[in-house]
Amino acid sequence: MITLSSDFKSPYPAAMKGVIASRCDARMIDISHEFSRHNVREAAFWLTQIIPWFPPAVHLVVVDPGVGTSRRAIVVSVGDHSFVGPDNGVLIPVASVLGSDEEVEVYGIPSRESESSTFHGRDVFAPMAAALTTESINELVADERLFPIDEYESLRLPSARTKGTSIVGEVLVVDGFGNVITNIPEEALSVPIGKNVLVNGTEIPFLRTYGERSREQPLVTIGSHNNIELAVREGRGDEFFELSPKDEVRIEWEES
Amino acid sequence: MITLSSDFKSPYPAAMKGVIASRCDARMIDISHEFSRHNVREAAFWLTQIIPWFPPAVHLVVVDPGVGTSRRAIVVSVGDHSFVGPDNGVLIPVASVLGSDEEVEVYGIPSRESESSTFHGRDVFAPMAAALTTESINELVADERLFPIDEYESLRLPSARTKGTSIVGEVLVVDGFGNVITNIPEEALSVPIGKNVLVNGTEIPFLRTYGERSREQPLVTIGSHNNIELAVREGRGDEFFELSPKDEVRIEWEES
């Protein structure tokens, strides 16, 4: 099984699928091709939320602002999963979710003259994804199609800081509905469900779910990712809270 | 085979696919993940148009404004098809197309503490869809994973009313091209092709197909769903006719 993720929209992902279908019979499942263009951090976050629900697979990921520069193409192996994509950190957070640092192995893909300088997804990553469904990493290393590397770009999604009855985090991503997903983990907010908190100074109820709020009213809730989410029922949280990715989010509450 | 329908856009549907792929080998086919958010009626309409073209399958449907409230999760069985989704009526019109009232059976899914309160598509419906591809409903009832229920939310798409040489209906949905799809069935309009009719007072030709009209000109036609459709060739019917879902559509014609 090969999953495909990119910021390509349509129709470029189909060229990668053609290359894969020409080389192996692996089933292909799209994660998304709608990631924000060149937004490595957003893609890295979504991968941590979605890939762990999959059985062992090869994951092809192309969010690659540095395509055509000297950034390396890499394979990241962790447990029974492997990832193919650019060496810009996008593959690292999800690998860290799937295994310990010791279990994460990183390999470089030698670059060849013949490849397109603008479409590595089709010319470099897709052939390697197909190869990983039929050959072991050891075989690919023996064939000099992969080589072990020790240094690679890392990426750590930022952590929130708690201080007594307040916590300061930031916006990781805004989803397609305008829900503002923060980096504040559920357990950091020691507030009973139903109480009000201050979000950047505005009083908002902390509720278990959208359904407990009236339409078009704001709420603080716990998203399916177990992070604190700022939302508006049947409306856009990003507009109500005036928040974009990387903006600071400060949540304060009364001691209970 | 499992079909997937939702108002999730991207990338949330991929988490449901991961859960399904972890539990069974069923083929997955997307119906749409672009349904208007929380619009139960629109989704119900599209399902009646599309699902009947499929062979027997399990259909996972998540258009669920009440997620996290006490609304039930249900399975609807009709003939060789089964549906998994929320008990808000979205599954009922398509079930009525596939079989008679006597053939439609509805089951509840017991709720469990461990499930996310915001992503039942991933945590409740997807596991049940996978189960339905390998286990019979009787087995799932015996295992207390389903229980028969008699009462559930219904939903009836509205009917048009004919009165002599006029008919009053309403807009069901506007498709992605701006075509206005009404609830007026083809046979209700006893007008020869080529004649003009009055649409909310404006004279418009009734034609067999877009191709018979000049570019950017309005027409009344019969859509692929056999309902009357208000369209503009290579343009947007919703803008020309100034119509949105649930708006009234009155069509009048001269006695022939």
Next chain:
Amino acid sequence: MITLSSDFKSPYPAAMKGVIASRCDARMIDISHEFSRHNVREAAFWLTQIIPWFPPAVHLVVVDPGVGTSRRAIVVSVGDHSFVGPDNGVLIPVASVLGSDEEVEVYGIPSRESESSTFHGRDVFAPMAAALTTESINELVADERLFPIDEYESLRLPSARTKGTSIVGEVLVVDGFGNVITNIPEEALSVPIGKNVLVNGTEIPFLRTYGERSREQPLVTIGSHNNIELAVREGRGDEFFELSPKDEVRIEWEES
């Protein structure tokens, strides 16, 4: 294997998939359903870029401004590939990429009374695509489900004209990122990488890749399709260059 291409957006393609899945077990892969509505030339261009990466397959293509008129439904056979779609030229450029003129064979699909006049993708093309995965063209001709034809609509993507140290071409398509894809082939520009050229009078550097330019700066580059592309790194080339499909692009350079 069946690939699917259309300008249908969502959810109409799913009805075609239902018809196919009811008739055969062929794997289905979407090329795109986001082609610009009724833009035959754009779709024809993208097919030439993407289909050649696929193994032998049946390709269902519906970009069909003439649906419901007397335009024919056709099958185009070339080598081990076959195409099903409207007789409006959209299938021809990709067929010419896959084989010589002598290898391209075109067949008509007899029209039947029962078919919808607005959704040939579902009622005419999808059943034929399914049939082509299990029956040979000779069998379909013997069954009178296909008949050989000699005349059909052609479509030739326009060529650029070189004159000394200048070349005049035009915009073929603008992709989803705003990159302006021209009909000027890579080899027509005899300019060393790194030099400046004049694009419709404005001096722009000719670079190997986006990564060599600063953010939001314009460049002339070679796209993955081997045509000259006008782009802005992490921005929209169509807005910077003020160019749309069919607009003239004149590139001039100094003799080296």
